[in-house]
Amino acid sequence: MSLPSSLDELIAALRCLPGVGPKSAQRMAYHLLQHDQRGAGRLSLAIESALRSLRRCNRCNNFTEAEVCDRCLSPKRDPSQLCVVEMPTDLNAMEQSHAYSGLYYVLMGRLSPLDGVGPRELAFDRLLARANDGIVKEVILATNLTHEGEATAHYLSEMLHPRGIKVSRIARGLPLGSELEYSDAASVAQALLERRDY
Amino acid sequence: MSLPSSLDELIAALRCLPGVGPKSAQRMAYHLLQHDQRGAGRLSLAIESALRSLRRCNRCNNFTEAEVCDRCLSPKRDPSQLCVVEMPTDLNAMEQSHAYSGLYYVLMGRLSPLDGVGPRELAFDRLLARANDGIVKEVILATNLTHEGEATAHYLSEMLHPRGIKVSRIARGLPLGSELEYSDAASVAQALLERRDY
Numbered sequence: 001m002s003l004p005s006s007l008d009e010l011i012a013a014l015r016c017l018p019g020v021g022p023k024s025a026q027r028m029a030y031h032l033l034q035h036d037q038r039g040a041g042r043l044s045l046a047i048e049s050a051l052r053s054l055r056r057c058n059r060c061n062n063f064t065e066a067e068v069c070d071r072c073l074s075p076k077r078d079p080s081q082l083c084v085v086e087m088p089t090d091l092n093a094m095e096q097s098h099a100y101s102g103l104y105y106v107l108m109g110r111l112s113p114l115d116g117v118g119p120r121e122l123a124f125d126r127l128l129a130r131a132n133d134g135i136v137k138e139v140i141l142a143t144n145l146t147h148e149g150e151a152t153a154h155y156l157s158e159m160l161h162p163r164g165i166k167v168s169r170i171a172r173g174l175p176l177g178s179e180l181e182y183s184d185a186a187s188v189a190q191a192l193l194e195r196r197d198y
Numbered sequence: 199m200s201l202p203s204s205l206d207e208l209i210a211a212l213r214c215l216p217g218v219g220p221k222s223a224q225r226m227a228y229h230l231l232q233h234d235q236r237g238a239g240r241l242s243l244a245i246e247s248a249l250r251s252l253r254r255c256n257r258c259n260n261f262t263e264a265e266v267c268d269r270c271l272s273p274k275r276d277p278s279q280l281c282v283v284e285m286p287t288d289l290n291a292m293e294q295s296h297a298y299s300g301l302y303y304v305l306m307g308r309l310s311p312l313d314g315v316g317p318r319e320l321a322f323d324r325l326l327a328r329a330n331d332g333i334v335k336e337v338i339l340a341t342n343l344t345h346e347g348e349a350t351a352h353y354l355s356e357m358l359h360p361r362g363i364k365v366s367r368i369a370r371g372l373p374l375g376s377e378l379e380y381s382d383a384a385s386v387a388q389a390l391l392e393r394r395d396y
Contacts, residue, residue, distance in 0.1 A: 003290075004251070004252060004261060004262050004263045004267075005263070006244070006247045006248045006250075006251040006252055006263060007248055007252060007261055009244045009247065009248070010244040010245060010247075010248040012244075013237070013240045013241040013243075013244035013245075014241065014244075016230070016234050016237025016238065016240065016241055017215075017226050017229070017230070017241075018225060018226060018229045019222075023379075024217075026287060026290075027216060027287070028215050028216060029248070030285065030286055030287060031215070031216045032214065032215070032245070032248075033248065033249075033252060033261060034285075034306060036214050037249055039211070039214025040214065040245050040248075040249055041245070041246075041249055042211045042214065043211040043212065043214055043215075043242075043245060044241075044242045044243075044245035044246045044249070045211075045242075046204070046207045046208040046210075046211035046212075047208060047211075047230070047238050047239070047241060047242035048239075048242045049204045049207065049208075050204045050205060050207070050208040050227070050230075050231065050238075051231075051235055051238055051239055051242070052204075053202070053204040054202060054204055054205060054231060063202060063205055063231060064202050065202045065203070065204060069202075087228065087232075088228055089224060089225070089228060092224075108232060181221075
């Protein structure tokens with residue numbers, strides 16, 4: 001005797017969430033139906049609205065609801081510094097360190113040849129144009145200190161150096177193999193302060 | 199600099215899922231937006247459709263899209279046996295044991311005085327009417343073997359016995375303190391076969 005089709009579909013659909021397997025999806029579905037129908041309705045609308053409203057900022061590539069995001073338009077940010085991070089969550093970690101007031105570029109990934117992610121997939125040409133706009137004086141590479149993050153930083157420095165752009169790399173103050181998203185704000189600040197020429 | 203409001207709302211809304219804290223919600227939101235917009239759209243629709251379509255079966259109290267669910271209407275099920283379980287996930291575990299072909303009653307909870315869940319909240323009167331319909335010959339109590347599940351079974355047996363209804367309890371073949379949902383099918387089958395008068 002199978003489940004009602006709309007329940008079956010809800011359980012299947014929940015599996016699009018990262019780290020959610022069949023048992024978790026089943027638990028989540030019953031939880032929503034039994035204990036939090038209001039929350040479920042809110043979630044459905046929130047997803048629909050986020051998919052409709054969010055796009056990539058023309059300047060920093062982060063998610064925004066406008067053509068250019070508030071941070072890129074802010075007169076309080078120093079436009080001569082451009083910090084390159086892998087993901088929006090890394091940008092949030094940088095902001096929480098309160099050690100940086102420049103602008104950002106979000107790669108939305110990292111070089112990963114085995115997964116077919118190369119310079120083209122990450123749109124390095126857009127980053128290059130951005131770094132070459134005559135206002136940016138320094139590009140700070142803040143990709144993760146993992147193998148792939150280091151390779152990405154290396155590739156970017158090789159690309160930017162010949163164009164006469166000053167390139168720096170956040171210090172290895174964070175433990176090797178760690179990721180920005182899970183580091184404490186003080187370590188992130190320290191790594192930023194101790195950045196070295198690259 | 200805060201997040202775009204629709205992204206902020208998506209992260210907040212994801213926290214209605216059980217076991218999802220602020221960091222997980224953030225990861226899930228970015229995962230949906232970056233890597234699985236199709237899955238996200240499907241999830242939004244699935245929630246909306248489940249909330250709209252699903253109701254409680256008039257006979258077994260489980261989720262269904264009709265007035266009475268397919269299982270309760272099936273001529274292949276033995277209507278003389280009524281198995282009482284706490285949750286739909288427990289019913290699914292029973293079914294996966296392939297050791298039972300009777301009907302069910304899903305309490306949608308367990309007695310838990312500290313949480314304010316008593317006989318009234320679990321609608322024991324509906325279960326009583328169901329057990330008293332003249333067709334049911336045996337009520338099998340398959341609430342969990344936890345303290346609350348045992349207390350619920352005890353209360354139900356005290357309620358049903360005086361009405362001359364035969365009541366049995368699944369055997370303690372499952373380790374004490376365990377829950378049906380996480381037990382293997384063979385253990386569930388064994389516990390069902392070894393049920394004793396209560």
